[in-house]
Amino acid sequence: MKTAIGQPSGVAMAFFFLFIAITLGITWWAARKTRTTEQFYAAGRSVSAAQNGFALAGDYMSAASFLGIAGLVSTTGFDGLIYSTGWLVGWPVVLFLVAEPLRNLGRYTFADVVAFRLQQGPVRIAAAIGTLSTVIFYLIAQMVGAGGLIKLMFGLSYETALMIVGAAMIAYVLFGGMLATTWVQIVKAVLLLAGAFLLAMMVLAKFGMNPARLFAAAADKYGAGVLAPGKLVSKPLDAISLGMALMFGTAGLPHILMRFYTVPDARAARTSVFYATGLIGFFYLLTFILGFGAMVLVGPDAIKAVDKGGNMAAPLLAEYLGGTPFLGFIAAVAFATILAVVAGLTLSGAAALSHDLWVSVVKKGEASAAEQLKVARIATVALGIVAVFLGISFKGQNVAFMVSLAFAIAASSNFPALVLSMFWRRFTTAGAVASMLVGCGSTLLLIWLSPTIQVDILKHESAWFPLKNPALITIPVAFATGIVVSLFTSNASVREGYAATERQMHLGTAGD
Amino acid sequence: MTIPPVHNAEPLRALAASRWRIAITLTVVMIATYFGFIALIAWRRDLLSRLIAPGLSVGIVLGALVIVVAWLLTWIYVRWCNRHYDAQLEAMR
Numbered sequence: 158m159k160t161a162i163g164q165p166s167g168v169a170m171a172f173f174f175l176f177i178a179i180t181l182g183i184t185w186w187a188a189r190k191t192r193t194t195e196q197f198y199a200a201g202r203s204v205s206a207a208q209n210g211f212a213l214a215g216d217y218m219s220a221a222s223f224l225g226i227a228g229l230v231s232t233t234g235f236d237g238l239i240y241s242t243g244w245l246v247g248w249p250v251v252l253f254l255v256a257e258p259l260r261n262l263g264r265y266t267f268a269d270v271v272a273f274r275l276q277q278g279p280v281r282i283a284a285a286i287g288t289l290s291t292v293i294f295y296l297i298a299q300m301v302g303a304g305g306l307i308k309l310m311f312g313l314s315y316e317t318a319l320m321i322v323g324a325a326m327i328a329y330v331l332f333g334g335m336l337a338t339t340w341v342q343i344v345k346a347v348l349l350l351a352g353a354f355l356l357a358m359m360v361l362a363k364f365g366m367n368p369a370r371l372f373a374a375a376a377d378k379y380g381a382g383v384l385a386p387g388k389l390v391s392k393p394l395d396a397i398s399l400g401m402a403l404m405f406g407t408a409g410l411p412h413i414l415m416r417f418y419t420v421p422d423a424r425a426a427r428t429s430v431f432y433a434t435g436l437i438g439f440f441y442l443l444t445f446i447l448g449f450g451a452m453v454l455v456g457p458d459a460i461k462a463v464d465k466g467g468n469m470a471a472p473l474l475a476e477y478l479g480g481t482p483f484l485g486f487i488a489a490v491a492f493a494t495i496l497a498v499v500a501g502l503t504l505s506g507a508a509a510l511s512h513d514l515w516v517s518v519v520k521k522g523e524a525s526a527a528e529q530l531k532v533a534r535i536a537t538v539a540l541g542i543v544a545v546f547l548g549i550s551f552k553g554q555n556v557a558f559m560v561s562l563a564f565a566i567a568a569s570s571n572f573p574a575l576v577l578s579m580f581w582r583r584f585t586t587a588g589a590v591a592s593m594l595v596g597c598g599s600t601l602l603l604i605w606l607s608p609t610i611q612v613d614i615l616k617h618e619s620a621w622f623p624l625k626n627p628a629l630i631t632i633p634v635a636f637a638t639g640i641v642v643s644l645f646t647s648n649a650s651v652r653e654g655y656a657a658t659e660r661q662m663h664l665g666t667a668g669d
Numbered sequence: 670m671t672i673p674p675v676h677n678a679e680p681l682r683a684l685a686a687s688r689w690r691i692a693i694t695l696t697v698v699m700i701a702t703y704f705g706f707i708a709l710i711a712w713r714r715d716l717l718s719r720l721i722a723p724g725l726s727v728g729i730v731l732g733a734l735v736i737v738v739a740w741l742l743t744w745i746y747v748r749w750c751n752r753h754y755d756a757q758l759e760a761m762r
Contacts, residue, residue, distance in 0.1 A: 373724030383727035385718035393711030
């Protein structure tokens with residue numbers, strides 16, 4: 158199949174500039190409403206449950222899931238679907254365990270919750286290490302993906318692409334804060350869901366609107382094996398470990414957790430996860446259709462010819478079904494997807510740097526509102542520049558593993574401390590700090606020793622640690638560390654402090 | 670345990686405990702569903718390859734069902750909170 162992918166396309170450019178124009182317009186509007194730290198970090202708590210549901214979905218559905226999973230399904234069939242389901246199952250956990258208490262206990266970051274009844278300094282430093290590690294690895298994966306994707310789709314150079322992403326993302330966050338970021342997420346979520354839905358309907362129209370006929374066509378063409386588990390899951394422990402990272406990592410992602418502070422109360426936080434789970438699940442169901450649609454209509458060989466990883470399956474499918482204009486639209490949607498995710502990540506990283514480290518640790522909470530806002534903005538620009546710089550320095554590297562690494566750190570460093578601080582009255586400062594540092598450190602160490610780095614990247618014969626994702630080991634280790642250290646350091650005053658935490662965790666604070 | 674002087678903590682604690690029971694139960698169901706699916710993929714390949722109808726393998730149906738289960742569990746939780754939890758919580762403010 159001849160494709161226009163890789164050539165500068167007028168339609169793609171037009172959609173792309175339209176998106177930039179609309180989102181900068183939103184930023185200009187939001188900038189006038191962003192004067193205080195509460196507005197900058199939490200959109201003044203003015204976001205409705207439905208809006209936050211879309212924004213959560215927008216924050217979560219990255220280009221990696223849209224392009225990557227569709228690509229994986231189109232080239233491997235059923236094996237790709239394992240990812241479609243895995244990326245959703247963390248959301249019910251977010252709803253049941255963290256959304257409401259988090260909203261009631263914190264102000265801007267998840268460290269607010271962990272540090273609520275513990276010593277501010279050490280807890281916030283450890284939490285910031287976990288947050289920034291998660292954010293940096295997630296950002297590298299997104300930036301390198303963005304550079305490659307935009308190069309492939311618009312024909313721009315890798316560096317130019319990253320500069321554009323960096324500049325737009327800094328503009329959203331710097332001027333519009335959380336309000337602009339939220340609306341960028343909402344616009345992106347609507348575009349992505351509409352684009353994927355339209356594409357899926359066009360595929361199904363060719364198969365009598367019956368997904369089973371599409372799957373049957375795939376089996377006719379490429380063998381019944383595409384409908385059954387293949388070699389991707391030849392090692393069950395690898396699948397379980399990745400599953401644990403996805404399931405518990407979602408509830409530890411700083412940019413997701415931060416979104417719960419944008420709604421007025423715990424009830425809205427709860428409802429927003431309900432909407433988000435519905436939207437994200439619907440989206441992953443669509444990836445079934447898109448993946449098999451691309452397999453049958455475009456063909457795995459044609460997809461791999463454009464990009465070895467299969468990432469161009471959805472755009473190629475769009476081109477096949479709707480020609481260059483639809484390709485342009487889908488390309489612009491993929492671009493918008495990346496922009497929105499990096500904006501959310503940058504804002505949560507900036508909050509960790511300014512709210513947790515500068516204001517709470519360096520200034521011991523004694524900083525004027527104007528100073529807090531200034532530091533948050535400096536942190537935003539600094540992180541934006543770091544993201545572009547990292548994206549350029551990792552050019553051409555295989556960074557796909559970094560997303561699952563980010564989930565593993567979130568699951569091992571942030572999630573255990575968050576859960577223990579909310580549910581266990583004997584949890585101590587030393588326990589929290591030890592849990593977060595050991596969770597983060599062990600994840601980084603085991604990733605370094607894993608086949609992902611040792612075999613795939615360094616080309617060694619074997620790796621010391623057998624699992625590709627360490628979450629199976631590091632989540633229990635982080636929980637155990639937190640519990641054991643707390644038991645050795647617990648005293649009566651720690652347990653008494655829990656009574657106030659408990660009350661606020663359920664009732665929230667009046668007038669907040 | 671000291672009880673805060675102004676408020677009686679017991680009713681709140683009982684309500685919180687009932688919420689945790691539901692939250693933990695639903696979390697365990699979600700974990701069992703997903704890792705059960707993974708375990709079937711790993712060890713019962715033959716079962717998942719079986720076709721229910723032309724084009725519909727057991728694996729694809731179960732994969733879609735995992736997503737449906739996630740929806741159902743969040744719906745059950747939100748419904749319970751909206752009907753019971755919020756009203757009782759409101760009464761304690």
